[in-house]
Structures are given as C-alpha cells and as structure tokens.
Amino acid sequence: xxxxxxxxxxxxxxxxxxxxxxxxxxxxxxxxxxxxxxxxxxxxxxxxxxxxxxxxxxxxxxxxxxxxxxxxxxxxxxxxxxxxxxxxxxxxxxxxxxxxxxxxxxxxxxxxxxxxxxxxxxxxxxxxxxxxxxxxxxxxxxxxxxxxxxxxxxxxxxxxxxxxxxxxxxxxxxxxxxxxxxxxxxxxxxxxxxxxxxxxxxxxxxxxxxxxxxxxxxxxxxxxxxxxxxxxxxxxxxxxxxxxxxxxxxxxxxxxxxxxxxxxxxxxxxxxxxxxxxxxxxxxxxxxxxxxxxxxxxxxxxxxxxxxxxxxxxxxxxxxxxxxxxxxxxxxxxxxxxxxxxxxxxxxxxxxxxxxxxxxxxxxxxxxxxxxxxxxxxxxxxxxxxxxxxxxxxxxxxxxxxxxxxxxxxxxxxxxxxxxxxxxx
Amino acid sequence: xxxxxxxxxxxxxxxxxxxxxxxxxxxxxxxxxxxxxxxxxxxxxxxxxxxxxxxxxxxxxxxxxxxxxxxxxxxxxxxxxxxxxxxxxxxxxxxxxxxxxxxxxxxxxxxxxxxxxxxxxxxxxxxxxxxxxxxxxxxxxxxxxxxxxxxxxxxxxxxxxxxxxxxxxxxxxxxxxxxxxxxxxxxxxxxxxxxxxxxxxxxxxxxxxxxxxxxxxxxxxxxxxxxxxxxxxxxxxxxxxxxxxxxxxxx
Numbered sequence: 071x072x073x074x075x076x077x078x079x080x081x082x083x084x085x086x087x088x089x090x091x092x093x094x095x096x097x098x099x100x101x102x103x104x105x106x107x108x109x110x111x112x113x114x115x116x117x118x119x120x121x122x123x124x125x126x127x128x129x130x131x132x133x134x135x136x137x138x139x140x141x142x143x144x145x146x147x148x149x150x151x152x153x154x155x156x157x158x159x160x161x162x163x164x165x166x167x168x169x170x171x172x173x174x175x176x177x178x179x180x181x182x183x184x185x186x187x188x189x190x191x192x193x194x195x196x197x198x199x200x201x202x203x204x205x206x207x208x209x210x211x212x213x214x215x216x217x218x219x220x221x222x223x224x225x226x227x228x229x230x231x232x233x234x235x236x237x238x239x240x241x242x243x244x245x246x247x248x249x250x251x252x253x254x255x256x257x258x259x260x261x262x263x264x265x266x267x268x269x270x271x272x273x274x275x276x277x278x279x280x281x282x283x284x285x286x287x288x289x290x291x292x293x294x295x296x297x298x299x300x301x302x303x304x305x306x307x308x309x310x311x312x313x314x315x316x317x318x319x320x321x322x323x324x325x326x327x328x329x330x331x332x333x334x335x336x337x338x339x340x341x342x343x344x345x346x347x348x349x350x351x352x353x354x355x356x357x358x359x360x361x362x363x364x365x366x367x368x369x370x371x372x373x374x375x376x377x378x379x380x381x382x383x384x385x386x387x388x389x390x391x392x393x394x395x396x397x398x399x400x401x402x403x404x405x406x407x408x409x410x411x412x413x414x415x416x417x418x419x420x421x422x423x424x425x426x427x428x429x430x431x432x433x434x435x436x437x438x439x440x441x442x443x444x445x446x447x448x449x450x451x452x453x454x455x456x457x458x459x460x461x462x463x464x465x466x467x468x469x470x471x472x473x474x475x476x477x478x479x480x481x482x483x484x485x486x487x488x489x490x491x492x493x494x495x
Numbered sequence: 496x497x498x499x500x501x502x503x504x505x506x507x508x509x510x511x512x513x514x515x516x517x518x519x520x521x522x523x524x525x526x527x528x529x530x531x532x533x534x535x536x537x538x539x540x541x542x543x544x545x546x547x548x549x550x551x552x553x554x555x556x557x558x559x560x561x562x563x564x565x566x567x568x569x570x571x572x573x574x575x576x577x578x579x580x581x582x583x584x585x586x587x588x589x590x591x592x593x594x595x596x597x598x599x600x601x602x603x604x605x606x607x608x609x610x611x612x613x614x615x616x617x618x619x620x621x622x623x624x625x626x627x628x629x630x631x632x633x634x635x636x637x638x639x640x641x642x643x644x645x646x647x648x649x650x651x652x653x654x655x656x657x658x659x660x661x662x663x664x665x666x667x668x669x670x671x672x673x674x675x676x677x678x679x680x681x682x683x684x685x686x687x688x689x690x691x692x693x694x695x696x697x698x699x700x701x702x703x704x705x706x707x708x709x710x711x712x713x714x715x716x717x718x719x720x721x722x723x724x725x726x727x728x729x730x731x732x733x734x735x736x737x738x739x740x741x742x743x744x745x746x
Contacts, residue, residue, distance in 0.1 A: 252608055
C-alpha cells in the first residue's frame with residue numbers, strides 16, 4: 071500500500087515536471103499519449119469491464135471532437151465555454167451519441183454487438199464528409215483556443231497542463247466508477263448477464279448506461295484532441311482509430327484498470343518516435359499485438375503483475391538473472407525482427423524494384439540500412455538477423471529454464487524444511 | 496389453507512411439433528412448500544422456465560399475485576417477488592463469492608443504476624450480504640472466486656443469491672444436486688427455515704428431502720400433472736406408483 075502511494079505520487083510529479091524536462095516536440099507527444107491513455111481507459115470500461123468488444127469507438131471520440139470544435143466556434147468564435155471547460159462539450163457529444171448508438175448495439179451481445187458498433191462507426195465515417203455544415207466536408211473545421219482565466223493557451227505547455235488535468239480527473243472518475251453499484255454490475259454484465267436478469271436487473275438499460283459512460287469519456291478524449299489541434303476533420307472517424315484503441319487496450323492488458331493507460335502511452339510514444347524512422351509502423355504495431363496475444367494475453371500489466379508475484383516468491387537476487395536474460399532476449403529478438411522487416415520493406419519498395427530492373431549487371435544492388443550498405447543477395451547479410459534471432463531465442467529459453475530452476479529449488483527447500491521438522495519432532 | 500399466490504391454468508408449451516407441457520393446471524398456495532417430482536424429461540425445468548420468464552408459454556395462463564405474467568421479462572417477474580435458482584449452476588464465476596451475493600442483494604435495496612455513491616459505504620447491503628453468506632455457511636469463502644469453489648459450495652451460493660431479494664415465491668431447481676449427505680441435510684433444514692412465511696416450489700430428485708420438506712407434492716409426467724396431494728397421499732397414489740415409481744398398480 072505504501073509503495074503504491076509512493077509510486078503514484080512519483081508518477082504525478084513526473085507528469086507535472088514534463089514541460090520542464092522535455093523539448094516542445096516531446097511535450098506534444100506527451101499530450102498525444104495522455105489523450106490516447108484516456109481513450110483507452112474509457113474503451114476498457116466497455117471492453118474489459120463490461121465484456122463488450124466495440125469495434126467502432128472512433129465514432130464517440132470523433133463526436134466529442136466535433137462537439138468541441140463547434141463549441142469553440144460558437145458565438146462568433148468567442149466560444150460556448152471558457153477554454154478550460156471545452157472538453158465538457160466533447161463529453162456531451164460523446165454521451166448523447168453513445169446513448170443512441172448504445173441503445174441499438176446493446177440489444178445484441180457478442181459478435182453481433184461488435185458488428186453493430188462497427189457498422190455505426192462506418193456509417194458515420196461515410197456520412198461525415200457529405201454533411202458539410204456539421205463535419206466541414208473533406209477539409210474539416212478549424213477553431214481557435216481563446217484566452218481564459220489569465221492564460222493565453224497559446225503555448226504547448228499550457229495545453230499540456232490543461233490536458234493533464236482533464237485526463238487525470240477523467241481516469242480518477244473512471245476508477246471511482248468501479249466502486250459504485252453500477253460499476254460492480256458492469257462486471258456482472260461481463261460475467262453472466264443472463265443471471266442478472268433473474269436477479270431483477272434490466273440488463274439492456276444497464277448496458278446502455280455503461281456504453282454511454284464509456285462514450286462520454288471517449289468524447290472528452292476527442293475534445294482534448296481538438297483543443298490541442300485546433301481542428302477537426304472527418305478522418306477522426308476512421309476505422310484506423312477504432313482499431314488502435316482496441317490494440318492499445320489489449321497490449322496494455324484488459325484485466326487491470328491501469329493496463330490500457332500503460333498500453334496506450336507506450337504505443338503512442340513508439341508511434342511518435344518510430345514513425346519518422348520507418349514506413350512500416352503499422353506492421354510493427356500489428357506484429358506486437360499478435361505477439362502479445364499469443365505469448366502474454368494479460369498484456370503489459372500482466373507482465374508487471376507476474377514479475378511482482380515472482381519477486382515476492384523468490385526475492386530480488388534470484389530474479390535479477392531472469393530480468394537480465396529476458397531484457398537481452400527481447401532486445402535481440404526485436405533487433406533481428408526489425409532488421410528483417412526493414413530489409414524486406416526496402417527490397418519490396420517500388421523504387422528499389424525499378425532500380426534493380428535497370429541494373430542488369432548486379433541483379434540486387436546494395437541496400438543502405440542503419441548507416442551501412444548490405445548486399446541483399448549475400449548470405450552474410452542475412453546471417454546478421456538470423457544470429458540475432460537465434461541468440462535471442464536461446465536467451466529467452468534460458469530465462470524460461472531459470473524460472474523452472476527457481477521453482478524446483480523452492481520445492482526442494484520446502485521438502486528439506488519439512489524433513490528437518492520431522493527430525494526435531 | 497390460504498389462497499394461492501401462483502396459479503397455472505391450461506399451460507402449454509411446444510417446441511416445434513413437440514409439446515413439452517401439455518395443459519398444466521396448478522396452484523401454489525401462499526406459505527406452502529410444494530415439490531414437483533417426475534421422471535427425467537417430464538418437463539419440470541421447462542415449467543420453471545415458463546414461470547420465471549425464460550420461456551414464453553404457447554398457450555394458457557400464469558398468474559402471480561393476481562397478474563398474468565406469461566411471457567413477461569424475467570426482471571419484471573422478479574420485481575413481483577419471484578426468485579429462482581438454476582439446475583445448472585448460474586453464478587458470476589470470476590467474481591468473489593461476496594461480490595456474487597452483493598450483486599444479488601443490491602437490487603432489493605434499489606441500487607441498480609446508482610453511479611453517484613460507493614457500494615462499500617452501504618452498511619445495509621454489506622450486512623445483508625454477510626448474513627446470507629453466513630446462512631449458507633460460505634462466510635470463510637467470501638473472498639474466493641466463485642468459479643474456483645467446489646460444486647456443492649456453488650450450489651449453496653446459488654441458494655444465497657436466490658434468497659437475496661427477499662422473495663415471496665421461491666423456485667429451487669434441484670438445489671441439492673451434487674451435495675454430500677451432510678450438506679444435503681443442512682441445506683434441507685436451511686430451506687425449511689428460510690421459506691417460513693414464503694411460498695416454495697422445488698424440483699428435487701432426493702425423495703427423502705422431498706417427502707420430509709413438502710406440504711404438498713405434484714407429480715409431473717410427460718408434461719401433465721397426474722396427481723397433487725400431501726406426501727402421504729402421493730405415496731399411496733396408485734397412478735403415481737405406476738407412472739413414476741415404476742411399480743405395478745395391480746399389487
């Protein structure tokens with residue numbers, strides 16, 4: 071409990087200090103991370119806690135965004151609300167659309183529910199560019215942050231703090247929600263909605279409420295996005311955003327409250343850091359998701375939890391080799407994987423293909439990667455990723471063995487303890 | 496005897512061409528314990544599904560507390576004071592035992608859509624939950640995940656959840672299935688206690704329990720009630736012996 075509050079206070083202090091520690095570009099990235107974290111948290115209320123897998127959550131994010139952009143432009147640009155309250159318009163937008171969409175989609179469950187949410191999101195995405203007044207057509211709508219309460223909201227740092235306050239407040243509210251009767255019933259909906267009906271609950275109404283609350287917080291995230299970008303475009307409704315929130319939430323771990331926050335922050339940061347370096351970011355994102363689902367379905371939060379469990383059981387000293395082995399293994403495997411993906415991406419690119427067809431002498435010209443040129447036709451080039459992957463796999467295997475050894479050692483110890491006791495008796 | 500709280504009149508239910516319930520007339524009196532017995536496939540569970548709102552009757556009437564409830568939603572029937580348990584255990588497996596019972600208790604305290612107060616602060620709900628857990632002897636298991644308990648413990652949990660709404664009419668579908676002898680004895684006396692002043696309709700295969708617990712027994716065979724009476728009358732009824740107990744009526 072004590073370490074938890076220390077961690078919590080440290081995290082808050084770090085978040086507050088970010089504008090002093092990082093460059094403006096990174097503060098911008100931090101704003102995106104915060105927004106993604108809130109969106110994933112709101113999504114997890116529906117997906118992780120209520121067990122309703124929505125494939126169209128971009129719709130509620132987008133509705134929140136457009137509600138906010140209209141609120142900012144209202145009253146001849148002076149704004150409906152002072153700038154710090156603008157995300158409230160997003161909340162209302164998300165909530166209202168969430169009630170309507172939730173009414174229809176929660177009439178069914180499972181796959182049918184997922185299909186309806188997907189259809190609603192696609193419908194909005196297709197309709198938005200046609201409705202020029204509401205969604206600004208293809209070009210979208212822009213707005214201006216107005217000064218309020220002595221702040222100009224002209225600098226990235228002020229926007230960062232505004233976003234931080236809203237995100238922390240929203241995530242805190244989402245957490246407190248889990249402690250309320252409706253929050254407990256949300257878990258009941260996931261576990262056994264059929265039984266709830268025979269306990270006298272109207273499960274359809276409960277589902278609509280949970281759906282609408284999730285949509286409302288998604289709308290706040292959308293509103294924050296608009297306050298930060300000062301613009302909204304129908305691309306906000308794109309299926310890509312719906313997919314990203316699903317992936318982020320699962321990579322972080324649906325089983326825990328903060329897992330999705332972690333997943334969304336990490337993935338958004340990587341997206342920011344890597345998207346300039348590679349053209350295959352989506353491929354990495356997808357690969358990562360598949361690997362997480364296959365090897366650690368409880369997500370990043372699950373790893374942390376199981377590490378904590380092992381730490382309690384075996385202590386730091388016995389755990390250190392495991393952590394070192396796992397980290398090295400992960401680094402080597404990622405390095406090998408990255409090498410292969412980047413090489414193939416360059417080899418399959420159109421530029422390279424036409425270059426290769428022009429140069430008849432050398433069928434495969436060298437490829438520049440990581441500051442060196444690699445001949446794609448030579449075995450030595452491919453030996454690099456192969457050896458990286460092989461050593462990484464061995465390290466991973468050793469890490470696994472180490473856990474086995476620890477478990478055996480523990481069993482032996484408890485056995486000898488028992489025999490000692492018997493001798494004493 | 497007092498008047499009936501639940502009446503079935505000419506109740507029928509078919510699935511396609513097959514008629515499972517074939518014209519049942521039945522009265523459950525207020526404050527009576529009434530067992531339904533009959534061979535496998537007689538339609539006992541179907542009858543429960545019809546009364547509790549799982550299924551819609553093909554024809555006939557179900558009258559609970561002077562209201563025709565045939566085809567109503569299960570939650571509306573529950574609001575009239577009818578609560579049921581399930582033959583196949585029907586709980587919230589990944590929630591704790593305490594949470595399972597608390598979800599059942601909350602409804603009767605009017606806490607279904609509340610998101611403006613914390614559930615832990617509600618003393619009445621907590622005390623009622625603890626009382627029910629103690630009653631079914633699960634207080635030591637309150638923080639165990641319900642799905643990880645033994646089968647008979649889950650049956651006890653099911654009973655606690657059924658009783659949580661303080662119902663007027665209780666339907667128990669084989670509550671003792673899978674219980675040991677000792678557990679069955681305890682549960683039988685528990686059911687006797689908690690159904691004081693309520694109406695109970697029970698399906699059970701343990702004949703000792705049925706005959707000692709019930710005020711009246713109805714025998715359901717192939718979707719029809721062939722006899723209703725006190726345990727003594729049923730024991731001596733020739734038709735019942737022939738159809739259900741498999742004895743020759745000529746003896």
